[in-house]
Amino acid sequence: MTVEAPAATRPATPATRRFAAALRRWFDTADADSATGRQGRIDWLRAAPFIGMHLACLGVLWVGVSATALGVAAGLYVLRMFAITGFYHRYFAHRTFRTSRALQFTFALIGASCVQRGPLWWAAHHREHHQHADTERDPHSPRLRGFLWSHMGWFLTPEGFRTRWARIPDFARYPELRWLDRYDILVPVVLATLLFVIGTVLHRLAPGLHTSGGQLLTWGFFVSTVVLFHVTVTINSLAHRFGTRRFATDDDSRNNLWLALLTFGEGWHNNHHFFPGSVRQGFRWWELDLTFYGLRLMAWLGLVQGLKPVPARVRRAMER
Secondary structure: OOOOOOHHHOOOOHHHHHHHHHHHHHHOHHHHHHOOOOOOOOOOOOOHHHHHHHHHHHHHHHHOOOHHHHHHHHHHHHHHHHHHHHHHHHHHHOOOOEEOHHHHHHHHHHHHOOOOOOHHHHHHHHHHHHHOOOOOOOOOOHHHHOHHHHHHHHHHOHHHHOOOHHHOHHHHOOHHHHHHHHOOOHHHHHHHHHHHHHHHHHHHHOHHHOOOHHHHHHHHHHHHHHHHHHHHHHHHHHHHOOOEOOOOOOOOOOEOHHHHHHOOOOOEHHHHHHOOOOOOOOOOOOOOOHHHHHHHHHHHOOOEEOOOOOOHHHHHHHHO
């Protein structure tokens, strides 16, 4: 007679192990470096929180809207867009200026609240993109895999979840940044919790503001974050398809005024690919670059230093 092992002692099935591993990676991305899966295929279980954030935006149908909620959503969009464009991109990815370790970590925290992963992951993938732009090794070229893949499909794959440590040795030496990269879900959860608590308090103490915990959470976190994400990644997708080309770069990058306005200057993408080492991406005076203006203000206040300008040779190239 065969005695069946109790359920608690039965070995886990491969499907159970994959499910448990995916859950761990939601909270601790250290496992992502050893993740397995079919190359170029979306890991839907690992992507579930990303999908859930989009579904949560439907909460606006139940929580309503107020000027307070819209103001909070807009304010967080502005602050976090600057953290992404000014620090995740121009500082961590390209080192176009210097700052203190304290401010470096402060804006890494703000950037992490955008749910665009940690600063080391973000910068490492962006450096990979610049070295192999619009080739087979580019993680998100619309030329190769189309709009949806370049816009959001690429980073939902097992290989997309990994941090490319060899690309980011300069900043990987900071333990606080490595910690933030590993537990990148923590900051968004804290922000979402704070918004709910603040909205609940305002509902009780300042009813004239016509807001609530659920409303601030939905508009201030879910809606603001989802809009921020999709605007940010238009630079991967749309800015390699639509716009003008001032410089004959080897990639498909283009300058696009509308994307520049939405992304605080990132839309001058052909400029940036021609010379990524400048803190300024709007090379002409009329090319609005709000991130650059913000960094100039921070430099005037002594918070950042060594803003790298557009070199003379690049300016000469524009005159040809």
